[in-house]
Amino acid sequence: MNRFVLIGLGALALAACKPTPTDTTAAPTAPATSEAASESPKPAAAPAALPAAGSEGPSFDCAKAGSDAEKTVCGDARLSALDRELAGLYKAAQAGPGELDVAAEQRGWIKGRDACWQAVDANRCLLESYQTRIVELRLAAATGPGPAATQYQCDDASKPLSVVFYNELDPQVAVIRLGRDQAIAFAAPSASGSRYTREGVEFWEHQGEATLEFYGTRLSCKVAGR
Secondary structure (H helix, E strand, C coil), rough: CCCCCCCCCCHCCCCCCCCCCCCCCCCCCCCCCCHHHHHCCCCCCCCCCCCCCCCCCCCCHHHHHHCHHHHCCCCCCCCHHHHHHHHHHHHHCCCCCCCCHHHHHHHHHHHHHHHHCCCCCCHHHHHHHHHHHHHHHHHHHHHCCCCCCCEEEEEECCCCEEEEEEECCCCEEEEEEEECCEEEEEEECCCCCCEECCCCCCEEEEEEEEEEEEEEEEEEEEEECC
């Protein structure tokens, strides 16, 4: 099994997981109408039960969800579907020769996912966390050579830039390596050329010219040899 390692599973969304101020102002309560006040009290409705593990919910039992991230996944159909897909890929990966490595990576990924409550956009952090881990497991399980890396020359040559495009995946992804740092970015709508993003990262290429925003570093680049 090929091994595909990122710069750190606990930092899947480096710029996403920034603490945000907590709004402690209580929401205003609507005044009761005279009609409502005259009615006799009604018993409160029982809270809707969280889905258990199954075809509609995530791979884990939502009644036992322990983190805010897990509770969010339980209430989101898209995240639940990604969790089921990830669980299947992880189970298959455990059957391979690198079982202990995969288990350690998974524990690190769970810690990173559960830290998404600190993100500026927690839902985006969770979505990209799941998508990234799924891509990692798919690439690790791939057999045979993958696509060749495209090399770029940038205005700052201190860190070489290379990008591998995986257009056969859904969603399509680009694995961006800048120096020793690496990130997985996902295809995004573009008026022209190809554009890949994740929180803190944007890579945009058109006719061999590219711009890169990489966690605060901005570069203008072109395909090497052109």
